[in-house]
Amino acid sequence: MKIQEIREMIKLVDQSSIEEFTYENEGTKVKMKKKGGQVQPAAAPAEAAAPAEKPAAPAEKPAAAPAQPAPAPAVEKPAEKPAPSADSSLHEITSPMVGTFYQAPSPEEAAFVQVGDKVSKESVVCIVEAMKLFNEIEAETEGEIAEILVKDGQLVEYGQPLFLVKTT
């Protein structure tokens, strides 16, 4: 299950009048409980021996709720120990201008990054070109490339998401 799907779910639950919500699919179980008008999302692999329920930090600004979810009484462990995937949030790398997206410095060379590659803030992830102006886009965050959202040679718009980075 993808993080953005969980994020989407949180949004929907948040906007609804549902108090409690459980979703189970292919060995993954997501449980959310609202407390005092706030969403308390928790995601855990169903097969995990110990229940690893803990609040996942919302990846983006939630609609109205404050950014820090107070630990719900239902949560058994405090959030210090991070669960490998559920605790990460996704960062979007967007294009600062209209232009052509290139995954590699030249057609003969390997791509700057691939899904699963670790990146640091200064890592160059792609080039956007317009009228022979080349803009090397940096990750601007630390983490792992989760998804490449555009194709090599594609025209991208200003502000269009290019990559999703799972931040660590």
Added chain:
Amino acid sequence: MNITITDQLARRLIEAGGEAVSGQQFADEFGISRTAVWKHIRELQSRGYDIHSVKKKGYILSGVPDSLKPEVIQPGLDTRYIGRRIDYHETVVSTQIIAHQLAQEGAPGGTAVLAESQSAGRGRLARPWDSAFGKGIWMSVILRPDVPPQKAPQFTLVTAVAVVRAIEETTGLRPEIKWPNDILLNGRKCTGILTELQADMDRIHALIIGIGLNVNQERGDFAEEVQGIASSLRIGKGEAVSRQDLIRSIFRHLERYTELYISQGFTPLKSLWEGYSVTLGKRIRASSPREVLEGLAMGITPDGVLELKTDDGKIHQIYSADIELASD
């Protein structure tokens, strides 16, 4: 021997504009002995400066070496910031690489990196650019315009206009621009411009404008495979061209048109660019890794994007492609 004093002395002689400067005057200005002055003069003569001494008057400069050193370029340069700082090298891998480093270290806008030759000059998509020793202008200029990154691509067209005007002013030749910014003489390329951007979403940190200009090559200086498509100002004019005059003129025009673009937007530059265009109104082929489009080059948008009309009547906006005339 102190190189810096030698350079300063050269600069002082150039600024004297052919008037004599006495050994005593130099000695006083630089706080050294007249014998030391004479040693510096000898050093300059060995570097190609044409200096002779006139009894009871002093040293007179009647010729400077064909070099791009700052002490030769900067006297007579009337810009406010472009070329005020020059980072000169005999041979580099690529001036772009050095300019990138300097920009990251905080070099001021207007800093220019100049080299007599590049071992790996490069063009679009890492294509090699031949940069023969002392024959051309191989340089990178750092600009730090206070405009959002979306306004950055137009600087490549602005630069083309500046370089064309400088070539006109210095040589009297009438070059043309192929979209977006190749400069042609009689249909053959004499200048390539490649610009790189350091920016985040909201702000340009630095624009690194790379300019490769063939000045004094003769036909035989070009590799065989590019002889049919490459040219130089010397080939166009039939005689050698001063790289020093040309660089000063490029700096001056680049500063003027950069300021014009920042203060009034792209519209006035668009008209200038159109006046030099060899692309518009022609049948062209635009090749990119994804597709090849053939049709009529209708014009450029208010942002400088090329509009191409294919035979089915559809208008395509071209942001990046290799352009050739369809008859080629």
